[in-house]
Amino acid sequence: MHRIRVVRHASERGGWEMALATPPPALAPLIRDYCGFREAMPQPMRRQELPGVQVVLILEFGPLLKHLDDAGRVTRHRSGFVAGLDERWSTTEHNGESHGLQVNLTPLGARRLFGLPMHELAHRVTGLEDLWGGEARRLVESLAEARDWAARFALADAFLIQRAERGPAVDAGVKWAVERIQRTGGQVDIATLASELGHSHKHLIHQFHEQVGLPPRRLARLLRFDRAVERIKSGGPVRWAELALELGYFDQAHLNRDFRQFTGGPPSALLRRALPDAGGFESGA
Template sequence: MESDVWDVARPGRAGPLSLGGFRHRTGGTVDLRVVPHPAITVVLEFGGGKLLVDDGAQHGSFVAGLAPRGVRLRGESLECVEVRLPPLAAAGVGAGPAELDRTVGLTELWGRDADRLRDQLSEAGSWDARFALVEAAFARRLSVVPATDPEVSLAWRRIVRSRGLVRVESLAAECGWSRRRLWDRFRAQVGLPPKRAAKLVRFDHAARRLATGASAADVAAECGYTDQSHLHRDVVAFAGVTPGRLAADAGFAADRSAFA
């Protein structure tokens, strides 16, 4: 699948991970917005240029949790595989949710394994081969992820299935916990309190609808916002741009096409 700026690849078969492959078509300078979504994001870079994350640090491949506002990438000749993991599987990247309140270089977490994987991705002859390498690398790490509280898992599933519209005040009663206990355990294991997580899930659904060309007014009504101004505030808060600019962003469109 292609956009005007990006070649986008998706696995040819269903696998255990949500994966997308990206190559900048011109090989020139990239200024890319990575919009928040309700997943742990791992960007595995293997192109010929340097990749800088928005703070200007030389990250190369990196991990971002649910908390960071829209991450901005700059570099040249960008080629990468993006992995999305459920937040309850954060331990699979070698960090807890609390440690992912910022972007973290993958080498900081994986050491030489990160460099080894980068070399393998660069040498692979196809996207399917790269996806297989990534699946193998994560299979080993995800196999030892500790179990999470079933109550937290239940609360997260309810938030996702409702597209962020569940009344979070009712979640504690449904889980059989006190409100404080659920809030504390949820934040420790997901990385956000339940109300913020619900807002992120609702925003993600709204952003997907905007990417299809739906009007801001229709998206606001469909996604449970009070009005169009409410949607505008949420999009700016999470993505740093207006709904119109988000919908027109080429990098955002490519990202959505990979994870449709």
């Protein structure tokens, strides 16, 4: 049984409903959280999609989202898409109406659910039907017909549990290393990590390439950035210098460097573009 929190927004810019939920215990190692969404806007809406430590699965049962990468390439994918781990931001756009379900997967969860070397999904957006074929289409049709968010989450749970049962096992050493990076907030020496596992640095990087999609040092960097973004989303004033030290940055300049790489501007600019009521970040373009 999901604990669902529904957040609604209505203003001159339009309205949206976000249904936020955590996964059941059987999926907790694979899924960070769910977000069901429904939007009705008076004009097209663009959002900046930031890099993070989750692989994003979008199931669409409304008009298809446009996805624009940082080179300006535009794609649409019937049924939805998967955005692998990346170190670049992208943009999504809809023409005023959007309806679907976002599933934020852990990298190792994505490995179980898609059964691919994760470097094949990293740094790109892949159509869901290219990965799951007709299963993706049938799942989306069922979600569209479901009576409410609780029913949709239950359908998604059942489908994903079945997929996970058919998926490849995750290497225990890689799982331990990922959990160690998460527990330390990315503040762990990668050479020490490899040594504790009894691996060479090169072998650990190869294992992460296959099962996570990014090498451990870059995953740790994304984790620090992701936690900074979560602090912005939580609302309230942010003291950037204090936040930088809390998250393990050497100083605020290093925090600013990551924000410029991952968002295109300083942290204060992202804060100004934060939408209320779990609405994400408006695109600066």
